[in-house]
Amino acid sequence: MWRDDAYMLDMLLAARKAQKFTYNVNWEQFKADDLLQNAVMHQIQIIGEAARKISQQYKDSHPEISWQGIIGMRNRLVHEYFDIIPERVWDVVQNNIPELIELVRPLVPPDETPRQGQ
DSSP: OHHHHHHHHHHHHHHHHHHHHTTTOOHHHHHHOHHHHHHHHHHHHHHHHHHHHSOHHHHHHOTTSOHHHHHHHHHHHHHOGGGOOHHHHHHIIIIIHHHHHHHHGGGSOOOOSOOTTO
8 A cells, every 4th residue: 555655654754863863962962952852752753653544454564563662652752741751762762763764664665756857
């Protein structure tokens, strides 16, 4: 289903952004920077929302991806925003995001549309 491919691309792009935002950032810097925390949390929300919209058939065919964990993190960020633990967000960025990128990258079809100027 083409929508699943689009949502997988959304997940990959958001994961890469979260990783880019935290490149060369340590825990102390992350903890002290509300803007950075919010930017990263927004990307995690995008990942979770895209995962939530992927068809059950696609999810069933890729059990290596922690769909419920991803969606659960999104739900915590959206619905329990008053109780967010920055250490948990940092842990997700440091440990889960790189793993997610490795799992999702081969599942995203290559972009075959010609870009302007090519």
